[in-house]
Amino acid sequence: MVVLIGGLFAWSDGDPYTAVLADYRSTAGQLREITLADGSVARLDAASAIAVHYDDRLRRIELLKGRALFIATPVDTPAAAGRPFVVTTANGQTQALGTQFIVEQLEEQTIVTGVEHHIAVRAAATPSSAAVILAPGQTVRYDAHGLQQTATVPLAHARAWEQGMLLFDDMPLHEVLAQLQRYTSGRIVLQKGELKPRHISAAVPAADVGAGLQTIASELGLRVVRLPLVTVLY
Known part of the structure; x- marks a missing residue:
């Protein structure tokens, strides 16, 4: 499918929603690494897409489809200026308490895996005060009904797609x-x-x-x- 945006033709891979909203995308079979304005890195798996929403209070990345490894610039650095780093999907969000983590958007669920230091995961269906804190090698899923049970996964296994x-x-x-x-x-x-x-x-x-x-x-x-x-x- 082809979408006409601003006088230019862009391939939408059958997904015009993503084509319009995404700031960065990878195509089928392509891995892509993006360095963001604050020095944070988003390493996109194949056929993945993100939208970047940075302002004076928050560094928010929206994972529109696929999977990505995020390497967040620490919040106490000049580039971050005290702004939390958060990755959102349709049914929840992940906040970096450290630096590295993986978020994967499936059809009905999101999978979050801690890679380095800790992260806080919240589901939209869960009260804002309730969050799961993941350490490296821990993973959790959430969907429209809330958070599921935390599990463990070998990090080499979780990151094998990068290799x-x-x-x-x-x-x-x-x-x-x-x-x-x-x-x-x-x-x-x-x-x-x-x-x-x-x-x-x-x-x-x-x-x-x-x-x-x-x-x-x-x-x-x-x-x-x-x-x-x-x-x-x-």
Whole structure:
């Protein structure tokens, strides 16, 4: 899909909402690193997008889609000028109490993982006074209903996508396919919807998603057909 903005054509990847609102985007299969005005860094996973909202009181980043590692300039530095660093999604927010963390926006949930120092995670459905404090290697999900149980994850596992590996440990199939979707320009379609909640584990090289899909399909007793704009698992 093509959107006309200010007299210029911009590819929206089928998502005009993101095309209009995003300040920075990555395309399918592309990792992109952005240095923000205060020196903070947003490292975007493939097919991800953020909008930047900085003012005199707050440094707020809105994760519109996908996943990103954020490296926040500490609040007590001159560049930060005492302004908190916060990343928001549709159903909550994460505030940096230290420096590094990962936020991933799924279709209905957000996953937050602490990487360095601590972060405070709040869900929109949770009272503002209630926050989960995550240490490095801790992760939590939230959705429209609130925060879920905190878990632990090896940091090398959580950051494997930065090194070109997509690791899935006991994840629902529909979430696995959503992540793989970021690394291919065509659509991935699962014909057997009843398999969406089934949990699987897999390691897929980001540079060869096609082979990864074939392996996953074989383990589930499915077949794969590849068309010019879509890959179907049936």
